[in-house]
Amino acid sequence: MIIYCDLTRPPIFHQMFEDSGERHLSHYKSMWRLYLERKLRGRIPEFFLYPRPNPKEATDTFIVFDSYACDRYLRWLCQKAPYARIIVWFWNPICRQCRWREYAPSRVEFWSYSKSDCAAFHLRHNTQFFFDCLAEEARIERDKAFSETARQPPKVFFVGRDKGRSDVLHTLADQLRGAGAEVELEIIVQSPNRRAYMPERLLTYRQIIDRTKEADILLDYTMNPDAGLSLRPMEALFFGKKLITNNREILQADFYRPENIYVLENDKRTLNEFLLCPMKPVPDEIRDRYLMSAWLKRFSE
Numbered sequence: 639m640i641i642y643c644d645l646t647r648p649p650i651f652h653q654m655f656e657d658s659g660e661r662h663l664s665h666y667k668s669m670w671r672l673y674l675e676r677k678l679r680g681r682i683p684e685f686f687l688y689p690r691p692n693p694k695e696a697t698d699t700f701i702v703f704d705s706y707a708c709d710r711y712l713r714w715l716c717q718k719a720p721y722a723r724i725i726v727w728f729w730n731p732i733c734r735q736c737r738w739r740e741y742a743p744s745r746v747e748f749w750s751y752s753k754s755d756c757a758a759f760h761l762r763h764n765t766q767f768f769f770d771c772l773a774e775e776a777r778i779e780r781d782k783a784f785s786e787t788a789r790q791p792p793k794v795f796f797v798g799r800d801k802g803r804s805d806v807l808h809t810l811a812d813q814l815r816g817a818g819a820e821v822e823l824e825i826i827v828q829s830p831n832r833r834a835y836m837p838e839r840l841l842t843y844r845q846i847i848d849r850t851k852e853a854d855i856l857l858d859y860t861m862n863p864d865a866g867l868s869l870r871p872m873e874a875l876f877f878g879k880k881l882i883t884n885n886r887e888i889l890q891a892d893f894y895r896p897e898n899i900y901v902l903e904n905d906k907r908t909l910n911e912f913l914l915c916p917m918k919p920v921p922d923e924i925r926d927r928y929l930m931s932a933w934l935k936r937f938s939e
Contacts, residue, residue: 641702641715650843657771658930699723701937709741716743725749725937731865732759749937752866753887767933768872772847779851780878784919788854790818792913794882795853797824797846803859810857810902814882817909819855850877855913858883859902867891872928874898880917882909892927893920 640655640662655662700715700722715724726742728750749762756763768776794814796807804825811821826840841849850856856879858870863884874881875893884902888894896905897918905912926932 639698639700641700650840650846651769654769654771654843658769659771660930660934699725699937701725701727701934703727703729712742712746716745723747727764728752728755728761731755731862750866754862754864755866764933764936765928766867766869766872767930768869768876768928770930773876773929775847776876776878780876783854783878784917788916791820792818792854792880793852794819794821794855794857795824795849796822796857796859797826797841797849798859799826801861803861807857807859810859810882814857814909817913819909819913821857822849822853823857824849847873850879853879855880855882858885860885863903871899875920875925875928878917880912882912893924895920 640660642651642655642662652662698719700719702712702715702725712724712726724743724745725747726749728748731752732750732755747762748759749764750756750759751764751766753763755761794811796811804827807823807825811823814821824841850873856870856874858868858874858881860868860883863886865885865887867885867888871881871883871885871888871891871893873879880898880900881888882900882902886901886904888899889901889904895918897915898920900907900909900912907915
């Protein structure tokens, strides 16, 4: 069973887990629950705060992600599922001040999508993944992308939270427009009066996929260029889109093709040369390695 955690918004991947046929729970702490938990300092019972795991079998496996799970929740989960295998898979970079691993039960396994975090924190590695329920839709879009004449000007699309990268993204957008591209940025801005991101600006994942299909190139920018791969490379790989990224880890990816991927501050070509370069197909056997079904199997290898 997958337990997906988020603190500031209802989990946008809930429907993807549902459609992929995976058992899952959504551990979403709304702002008022967070307030009560902090105000009452741990006096609220766990069943009020957390979803009940309800294991089907004693040998069930629970995959908790990502880093918003706390040691209190993991202790409670171990108590409710005493014989289950419990895995924490970090889907985001680990905060260097993160200490709750020290207080989690010793039977909990810790994994990460990021090879650099795995090396720094002695974790086990499993790749980023893409949802099986979107694989056929992506194949149709990919076939169309490779069979039709490339659109001019190409359309570049970015969606994501600000995270301090707004200025860089706008600078990149100006450079891409100067190279002849059309650019659309969907930057989700944080409210100045609270920690949460403004919910009226958040897209559903279905909306993100629909906007992705309308684009020719996806823009991916991370504040840590050595972090693991985000979902943008997966979406580009499966939907047959080019990718512009500053993530250096992608250079070691088995699906890396310079015709398809431009790595900022590493690529010797101009952006204009990359925009005009025809895409190169990636074999299905490489792509299928990143499906959720393959990702799940790797936890048992």
